[in-house]
Amino acid sequence: MSEASAPQSPWQTARITRIEKRTPRVTSFFFALSRPFAYRAGQHVDVRLTAPDGYQARRSYSIASAPESGATIELAIEKLDDGEVSPFFHEVAAVGDEIELRGPLGGHFVWSDSDGGPLLLVGGGSGVVPLMAMVRHRTLRKSAVPVALMFSVRVWDEVIFRDELISLDDRRDGFDLVLTLTREAAQRPSDYSRRIDTAMVMQAQARLPQPPALAFVCGSNAFVSAAAQALIDTGMSADIIRTERYGV
Amino acid sequence: MVTRGFSSGRKPPTETDARIPPGQYLEQGFPVLSAGPTPRVRTEDWSFTLKHGPRPIKKWNWAEFNALPLTKMTRDIHCVTAWTKFDTAWQGVLVDDILADAGIEAPTGFLLAHGYDGYTTNVPAKDLTTGKAMVALLYEGKPITADHGGPARLLVPHLYFWKSAKWLNGLQFTERDEPGFWELRGYHIYGDPWREQRYSGDP
Numbered sequence: 001m002s003e004a005s006a007p008q009s010p011w012q013t014a015r016i017t018r019i020e021k022r023t024p025r026v027t028s029f030f031f032a033l034s035r036p037f038a039y040r041a042g043q044h045v046d047v048r049l050t051a052p053d054g055y056q057a058r059r060s061y062s063i064a065s066a067p068e069s070g071a072t073i074e075l076a077i078e079k080l081d082d083g084e085v086s087p088f089f090h091e092v093a094a095v096g097d098e099i100e101l102r103g104p105l106g107g108h109f110v111w112s113d114s115d116g117g118p119l120l121l122v123g124g125g126s127g128v129v130p131l132m133a134m135v136r137h138r139t140l141r142k143s144a145v146p147v148a149l150m151f152s153v154r155v156w157d158e159v160i161f162r163d164e165l166i167s168l169d170d171r172r173d174g175f176d177l178v179l180t181l182t183r184e185a186a187q188r189p190s191d192y193s194r195r196i197d198t199a200m201v202m203q204a205q206a207r208l209p210q211p212p213a214l215a216f217v218c219g220s221n222a223f224v225s226a227a228a229q230a231l232i233d234t235g236m237s238a239d240i241i242r243t244e245r246y247g248v
Numbered sequence: 249m250v251t252r253g254f255s256s257g258r259k260p261p262t263e264t265d266a267r268i269p270p271g272q273y274l275e276q277g278f279p280v281l282s283a284g285p286t287p288r289v290r291t292e293d294w295s296f297t298l299k300h301g302p303r304p305i306k307k308w309n310w311a312e313f314n315a316l317p318l319t320k321m322t323r324d325i326h327c328v329t330a331w332t333k334f335d336t337a338w339q340g341v342l343v344d345d346i347l348a349d350a351g352i353e354a355p356t357g358f359l360l361a362h363g364y365d366g367y368t369t370n371v372p373a374k375d376l377t378t379g380k381a382m383v384a385l386l387y388e389g390k391p392i393t394a395d396h397g398g399p400a401r402l403l404v405p406h407l408y409f410w411k412s413a414k415w416l417n418g419l420q421f422t423e424r425d426e427p428g429f430w431e432l433r434g435y436h437i438y439g440d441p442w443r444e445q446r447y448s449g450d451p
Contacts, residue, residue: 008434008449013249046446048271050249055256058271058330084258084273092253100249105447107433108283221280225395228285238285238365245281 009037009105011048013098017072022160026126027090028064028076036071037103039063041133042110042216042244045075045103049088059085062129062218062244063104064161066136073103076160078126109216109244113138117145120205120212122196122227124152124219125160130244131218132161135175139168146208148176152196152223154183176207195226198233205234212236218244267324268332269441275331280395283429287364287415291399296383298350299420306350310399314385316341316349321382323405325412326441338403340384343376343419356421360428361402361413369413369428370437371404373421380406383416408439408446 014031021027041063048058065074079090093099111119111134121131128151138147153159159179166188169177180192180200192200205211215236217227224245231241259265260274268274291310298305308316322337347353354373361369375381384392384403392398397414404411410430431437436445444450 008447049251049254051254051256051259052250053256053259055259056271057254057258057273060329088251088254097252098249099251102447105434108430221395225280225286232285238287241285243282243284245279 009102010035011100011102014073014101016093016095016097016099019093019095022076023158025158026076026078026160028074029089029093030065030072030074031099031101033071033073039067039073039104040110040112041067041137042130043104043106043133044130045073045101046105047075047085048100048102049085050100057084060105062133064129064132064136066133066140068137068140076126076129076132109218109242111137111214111216113141113143113145116213117147118208118210118212119145119147120201120208120215120231121147121149122152122201122215122217122219122231123149124196124223124227125154125158127217127219127223127244127246128160129218131216132165134216135165135168138175144174146174146176146210148178148204148207148212150178150180150196150201150204150227152180152182152219152227155181156184156187176204178204178207196230198230201227201230201234213240215241216244217241219246221245264334267334269326270444271446272326272330272332272441275333278333278336278396279327279329279331281327281329282365282414283367284365286394288394289364289399289415289417294399295417296400297418298346299418300355301420301422305352308349313341313383313400317345318385319345319382321384321403321405323403325405325409328408328410328435328439328446332441336405337388338382338384339386339389340382340400340403342379342382344379346383346419347377354421356423358422358425360420360422360426361411361416362418362420363397363413364415364417367413367415367429369402369411370422370426370431371402371407371411372425372438375404375407376419380404406440408436408441410435411439 012035018030061075381404402413
């Protein structure tokens with residue numbers, strides 16, 4: 001951590017090995033790292049694109065894969081129409097392309113099995129990505145930490161990682177999925193169709209055997225502001241709530 | 249390394265290029281980033297404490313602090329998440345004027361800024377004094393919203409914006425450069441955007 005040390009996470013090239021469409025607007029890109037690194041669930045990488053004239057654009061993307069999944073990392077990238085980097089990935093990038101990235105980055109919005117729980121995860125849209133890394137980490141570690149994931153999207157077809165999340169939910173092994181669709185009727189009996197509010201948070205918490213020891217909230221700024229307030233309004237201490245916001 | 253198929257269509261025009269540090273892009277909005285929920289601090293409950301180590305030097309309430317000389321500062325700001333915003337207009341109290349009101353000169357070379365949310369960030373004293381930084385109270389002429397760090401936030405525009413601590417409630421002189429919240433979590437100890445000092449160990 002000292003200033004004199006080498007960069008903690010130098011730029012490296014990573015090759016795209018697989019591209020998988022998750023929803024109409026979110027596609028996963030799998031990168032084989034040339035310099036594999038250890039990371040924690042919730043961390044992100046910076047990606048840098050370089051034009052022939054030297055112009056560079058960089059953005060941060062959360063890692064969706066679990067640390068246990070080896071030297072290939074998954075980034076689930078939402079296409080932003082007025083974006084610069086995400087349209088490149090959605091429209092241009094292909095398997096075999098080499099992309100520059102550096103990581104792992106971020107040391108706050110992170111969770112490991114050894115940190116314990118119970119855990120309340122709250123994601124809006126592509127804000128679920130770092131939370132997915134935590135859920136997958138828990139699964140691969142065969143962790144007994146109780147986890148409830150509240151995931152808010154507009155419509156059923158925008159539920160990123162939907163099949164995987166529902167199959168994890170069906171295991172009844174201490175992971176609970178609470179979906180809420182803000183512009184469509186709920187599809188499962190236990191789900192909701194409204195924005196996350198205090199009553200919904202209380203019901204999600206009730207699915208955990210004890211009150212959460214830590215909560216992670218990720219999404220747009222508007223989503224995180226509202227959801228974090230809903231958590232606080234249940235009486236949860238702000239000290240145990242970690243947030244990550246993106247967008248304007 | 250040139251990225252296949254990526255073109256510089258969004259490259260800023262040359263007249264603004266010189267104002268955008270390496271790796272940054274120009275943002276018209278004002279994104280909000282923070283590590284936790286937004287504290288709602290009422291001005292009647294607000295206070296600001298200047299400390300040297302554990303020892304308080306002077307404490308101001310909202311009215312007392314607002315009675316200090318107000319200075320306008322319009323600056324470009326640069327967030328480590330790669331956005332740069334031009335010409336943000338602030339008013340507040342220069343750190344120089346806070347020290348003058350407390351009747352001291354910087355007793356050490358380093359400070360820690362403290363927020364109501366428990367956030368801390370370290371800044372060398374030379375980067376906070378001689379007109380370089382203020383405790384901002386107004387943004388574009390209006391009270392700073394809670395999202396953006398109101399009632400009062402630090403403004404150190406020449407460093408990455410995580411140094412401009414939100415919900416500020418104190419400045420503390422320290423004997424040595426003590427890493428703050430993000431500096432302990434992988435971010436650069438100093439954070440000069442023009443040298444692209446984003447993460448610890450960046451030159």
